[in-house]
Amino acid sequence: MHLWLQSTSFALVTLLLFLLSPVLPPQILNPTAQARSGREENRERDKLEGTWVIEAGKTPDGKTYTGKATFIKSGQIYSVRFQSANGERTGIALMEGDRLFVGWGTFNRMAVYKIQPDGSLVGKWVTGGQMGKEIAVGGKPGQVEGTYSFTREHGGKFEQR
Template sequence: MLRFALAATILAGALPAAAQRAGAYAVEGRGADGTTYVGAVNLQPTGPQTWRVTWRVGGETARGVGLTMRNTLVVGYVLSNEVGVASYEVQPDGRLVGRWTQGLGGAVGSEVWLPR
């Protein structure tokens, strides 16, 4: 029984969260300066725990790669020649709720992805 519990624990850390899915999401966000924005994001699997991520917000496109661990998705991306990073918690209803930073300024924004 102990072996089964240990194996289940190891596998739980290796598999992406069940509520997370590939496909299209609507994006609602707030920049570090408080301005709000809306857009779209596409999440495409590239491996068991890895993703290609493409945002379209305000006429701009950001592209990145993501990694899932348990119920967290972490994404590194490039937008307007600046590097950024974001971290999202996968919610039971399929939403992803997170925070992001971009460039060297250190400001932090927030974002919610809503499954379409």
């Protein structure tokens, strides 16, 4: 009797799934589709994250190199690990629209600015896994050189020449 009840229950569940299948998403019926769908969704969400092969790079002194760069996203900031025959470097990156900005160095700091028509600078900065915004005034139209007074998004002022 117990086995018959199990078989009948299984048959009813199968029949219900079959009847409801046009209503249910395919991921419920096909775990592989769910995994594939999740990967495709993540890929669409972030096309930069992952490992990229550098097939042909050239240093400022003309030497060629190959390697790979791995981007890992955390919020709006990426950590970057670059590997080549010359060694390994780590850095940070920021994606702004269709532009990628990457910074390497001891302190992993970077700032990206858009020069305004009045000579001021509006930008974002990244350091230590944090990101902020700032405005710099004091510049001259059509010229980047100058002394600027910076104001950060959450207050704080400083001058930079």
